[in-house]
Amino acid sequence: MQQNASDVTLYVTTMEVTTITPLQFFSASDMYKGQRYFWQNREATLTIVGVGNVLTLTGTDNRFNEIEKQWKAIHIHANQEQPILFGGVTFDQLNDKKSEWGDFPQALFVVAKYQFIQKGQQCFMNIQSTSPITAKDQAEAEAFLAAIKTATITLEKPKMIAYTEPEKEAYLQAVKEVTTRIRNKEADKVVLARTLALQFENQVQPAQLISDLLKEQPDCYIYGLEFGQRFFTGASPERLVHVAKHHAYSACVAGSIKRGVTAAEDEVLGYTLLHDDKNGGEHQHVVDMIADTFKAHCTTYKVPKQPQLLKSRDIQHLYTPVEGVLKAQKTILQLAKDLHPTPALGGVPRNKAMAIIRQHEAMNREMYASPIGWLDTTGDGEFAVALRCALIHDKQAYLYAGGGIVADSEPQSEYEETLVKFRPMLRALGGDLHE
Ligand SMILES: C=C(O[C@H]1C=CC=C(C(=O)O)[C@@H]1O)C(=O)O
Numbered sequence: 001m002q003q004n005a006s007d008v009t010l011y012v013t014t015m016e017v018t019t020i021t022p023l024q025f026f027s028a029s030d031m032y033k034g035q036r037y038f039w040q041n042r043e044a045t046l047t048i049v050g051v052g053n054v055l056t057l058t059g060t061d062n063r064f065n066e067i068e069k070q071w072k073a074i075h076i077h078a079n080q081e082q083p084i085l086f087g088g089v090t091f092d093q094l095n096d097k098k099s100e101w102g103d104f105p106q107a108l109f110v111v112a113k114y115q116f117i118q119k120g121q122q123c124f125m126n127i128q129s130t131s132p133i134t135a136k137d138q139a140e141a142e143a144f145l146a147a148i149k150t151a152t153i154t155l156e157k158p159k160m161i162a163y164t165e166p167e168k169e170a171y172l173q174a175v176k177e178v179t180t181r182i183r184n185k186e187a188d189k190v191v192l193a194r195t196l197a198l199q200f201e202n203q204v205q206p207a208q209l210i211s212d213l214l215k216e217q218p219d220c221y222i223y224g225l226e227f228g229q230r231f232f233t234g235a236s237p238e239r240l241v242h243v244a245k246h247h248a249y250s251a252c253v254a255g256s257i258k259r260g261v262t263a264a265e266d267e268v269l270g271y272t273l274l275h276d277d278k279n280g281g282e283h284q285h286v287v288d289m290i291a292d293t294f295k296a297h298c299t300t301y302k303v304p305k306q307p308q309l310l311k312s313r314d315i316q317h318l319y320t321p322v323e324g325v326l327k328a329q330k331t332i333l334q335l336a337k338d339l340h341p342t343p344a345l346g347g348v349p350r351n352k353a354m355a356i357i358r359q360h361e362a363m364n365r366e367m368y369a370s371p372i373g374w375l376d377t378t379g380d381g382e383f384a385v386a387l388r389c390a391l392i393h394d395k396q397a398y399l400y401a402g403g404g405i406v407a408d409s410e411p412q413s414e415y416e417e418t419l420v421k422f423r424p425m426l427r428a429l430g431g432d433l434h435e
């Protein structure tokens with residue numbers, strides 16, 4: 001049963017689990033289809049899987065604060081491992097364009113009935129409930145785990161039957177017009193995005209995508225959030241914020257170039273990116289904004305002067321890590337609220353850029369380019385930026401990618417940059433990559 005958080009007690013019993021992988025746990029939990037999530041951090045040191053929702057927190061106008069208030073109001077009875085709140089929010093609440101997302105909420109955070117955690121080599125499962133956990137609940141959980149151990153899972157890439165770029169012309173036109181507006185000093189930077197719409201012969205399976213993303217994108221956050229018939233998933237290289245024991249970490253990730261086929265070519269491309277003015281401009285806006293946000297939330301913080309390269313399988317980015325020590329009353333959700341959207345996803349100045357995106361982008365981003373992740377009851381947590389992603393619905397997949405537009409952006413090369421950013425999801429979906 002789902003219910004609201006006010007005046008709720010959450011009972012948590014932890015069991016140690018052996019010989020089950022996070023992927024098995026996710027794949028075999030078909031009886032909870034429609035209520036599942038998956039998370040793995042970039043270093044692959046923490047994997048969290050949740051199935052069955054015992055609590056669903058949503059938010060409206062002031063969603064980060066509303067979620068925080070509800071989470072803090074819950075009384076927790078945990079015997080060992082903490083419960084986790086997992087979820088995400090949409091990119092822009094003021095965008096009311098129709099989309100393929102159905103009734104996916106503006107903010108969706110869940111506490112799972114069965115929450116599986118892998119930390120290094122150790123695995124635990126929490127049984128979580130809003131009523132005291134009984135011997136019957138424990139027996140049901142044991143049976144659930146036993147069923148997972150024996151389940152056979154077949155994961156085949158789906159067969160694509162149609163590939164369309166619905167907003168290609170609108171996107172090229174938008175880049176041209178927005179570049180003109182930037183040259184006219186209406187804004188400094190605006191991120192514009194577009195969609196790839198794919199059709200498959202059969203239903204696309206969430207577990208297959210998670211399985212392939214885990215194998216194919218080792219240097220990324222792997223995330224998935226299911227709501228009814230729809231599954232939002234991706235492999236993002238970009239951290240929005242990580243909080244561990246009151247230390248906060250963020251990452252400026254903006255400015256892109258493809259990977260080289262050979263090591264030598266890859267190095268030349270990386271060097272080119274590090275010395276390119278247009279990409280450097282895209283990046284610096286993000287550094288300035290994240291540094292300002294850390295200044296407001298932290299007692300001390302550090303920002304390196306020069307960007308490095310952040311490489312994942314298909315793409316390399318300019319990357320500046322930022323870290324600080326949070327002020328006493330500051331929380332991960334407050335930091336996420338103020339960081340979102342950074343100029344890697346929105347633009348500069350923020351509100352002006354958001355208005356331009358609403359005017360020029362043909363799509364509604366919904367949860368693409370938004371914070372997705374988790375927090376616990378001690379104040380720790382992590383949010384990635386939901387990039388390199390797709391919304392899966394039955395036999396359809398919608399992929400999303402964009403890029404930072406500045407005064408010297410060119411439509412064709414921005415278009416090609418989005419093609420590179422589609423590659424991780426396209427590969428996971430079995431798309432033809434001409435490799
Ligand atoms: C908006 C996206 O990427 C952002 C993150 C890294 C690099 C970006 C760029 O170089 O344009 C974008 O700001 C996307 O992947 O859809």
Ligand SMILES: [Mg+2]
Binds near residue numbers: 255256282403404
């Ligand atoms: Mg770019």
